[in-house]
Amino acid sequence: MHLDLNTIWFILVGVLLTGYAVLDGFDLGIGALHLFTNKDEERRVMLNSIGPVWDGNEVWLVTGGGALFAAFPNVYATAFSGFYLALMLLLASLIFRAVAIEFRSKQPMRWWRQMWDVSFSIGSILSSLLIGVALGNIAWGVPVDANGEFAGTFLGLLSPYPLLVGITTVALFMMHGAIYGVMKTEGELHDKLRGWAMGCIIFFVICAVTLTMSTLLYVPHMAARIRENPWLFSIALANMLAIANIPREFHHGNDGRAFLSSCATIVTLMALFALNIFPNMIYSLPNPENSLNIYNAASSPKTLGIMLVIACIGVPVVIAYTVCIYWIFRGKVKLDRMSY
């Protein structure tokens, strides 16, 4: 693998989307678990555990999308116009979930809170599912014509394999969110969340194992990549160890470390995904020669260079103050009059 500008940008887009999955992953997960309790106070605590950070987390998606547009405009154009309806549904879910967080606790009426609670939860689950389905389609391959345009249909995007990836993503984010919740809460809710976290881990492991088997059996180009590069198994192994470490850390009472293990689970999964598709970004099935890769879909070297300068200046600063902000809001959630 030669480290040219195109490869660097493949990695950077990957880093931004992984950042999104790690960060927004837990608040989407909290959303998916939101209806598990019907006590208003517990729902508020869960909501406020992500309160200060959720929209910063969503910016990772916005910036990831922007970077994809800038670095690989053909991938952005083909994927976004091709996945039109799926993306519109994703937008609708993201909108509902975002405004539900803001609106929910602004009025005391039961029906009002119930309405936004349901919006928040369904919006979160549907967002996770659709993001997973999109990734699943990229992995499985989508029909692309000789002009690099998407040649499939909306229903064609909902085949079993991408749906399985979608469900796995929901399970992953629920697990991640539950562990985040364990870290941020105390008392009765804390114990409940720990129980849910264990359930979510089991749910996720079942999905992940099914997904791995399906990939090896039914996605020949991904299976071939692993056969040619057996070292990829080490990443899969690291992934399994990270998952296995979560109950261990719980047992020792290290909730923070359990959360880090969950982050590592997501990072290793994304790395595995990226290494399996590289250098393609949209794999064309049934005509692999039409695939969009990091060379035929990229912007000019000049633009990639300019953006690398922008990223080198901006990203360290972003990471520095994001860490500071998470530090300010460390510790258990306490409700006060500024809370949602």
Added chain:
Amino acid sequence: MDVLTLSRIQFGATVAFHYIYPPLSIGLGLMLVLMEGAWLKTGNTLYHQMARFWTKVFALTFAIGVATGIVMEFEFGTNWASYSRFVGDVFGSALAAEGIFAFFLESGFLAVLLFGWDKVGRKTHFFSTCMVALGAHFSAVWIIVANSWMQTPAGYHIVGEGLKARAEITDFWQLVFNPSSMDRLFHTVTAAWCTGAFLVVSVSAWYLLKGKHLEFARKSLKVGLTVALVSTLLQAVTGHKSAQGVGKNQPAKLAAFEGLYQTTSNAPLVLAGWVDEKNEKVVGIAAPGMLSFLTHNDFHTPVIGLNEFKPEDRPPVTASFLFFHGMVGIGFTLIAIAALGFLYFKKGTLHERRWLLWILVFSVLGPQLANQLGWFAAEVGRQPWIVYGVMRTPEGLSAVVKANVVLSSLILFTLIYSLLFAVFIYLLNDKIQHGPDDADLIPSGKLALPTKN
């Protein structure tokens, strides 16, 4: 309807709805900096109460702004894929810079602004407020740069032919400082200040009328009216600069704004009227020679008319004319309102003039309307081009998206946005009726500690 019309309606409608919120974030961001700064400087807790109250309004507008903003980013790819392929190399870098420099800054420090009141000291909190306002301003920079590049493309060359042709960057700084970007940036940002200021003015005037929260209202009016007056005056200056730029770089657009069909020396400035498209003339009151003077600083220099352009290269005249004149008319009315309000406030008799207070209450709609009309003028006036002189709007469409699909998403967005708007107005009204919290007169947590020197 065909896919072109539907895609244009959808983009226009979603961006128009979105644009209710960013000017409020920018304008209120500035107001928050001024209020919290005044609190730190004077120690007067009324300013603290003001900052707390407007922070809550800010949070409400910000959430909807973010949620509806993601739609815009996605729509370039979903509806305008050919455009995205063509401009990605140029336009994309501005968008990526926006994400990295502006959005992260804004949303990151927003956490401290909203939820950090009791967790951090005064200086840290004030710093966060400044960073949120700065982030909001930065986001304006990059999106205006990108949009201005569509109006006056620079710093690029075309590579490839036919379907594979695309614009590639040759000079990044020429892209950033393209001929219209800075004029339009100043005009847009001052418009946003104006939008934030008039919201503060409107709510405060309402409290005076109702005889509630009087001290709070007076202090808010002082900040609000000052910013309103300064920003409406700056609007006139930056608007003039911007229009001169349009005359120079996009003459067909200026001709459409003014309904000028024939190239004319001593060109008149239409103050009010309408366009008779059939007979290619404007009916209304006009100031002779003023258009020439405003465009070229000289009464006699000819201004280029629409007849110099082929019919297929002309923007829609009536629409451009009305949007533009509507914006200018509202702009000058707002200067008068802000000046009157400021005058009587200084005299100390504003609270006695109920008619003026009522005008101030409704003045909040002025900047919002002018913002919308201004953008409609800018974007309709750019037609039939999506990138001025380089790519026509229909060429930018996605090749694979069908009309019925766009129609369904258009219906979806119409429903969602109507609901959002209703809820937004309901909650905003609720906050205003509830008013500032008396508990906010006493800073709590770490904010209560004196500043360490």
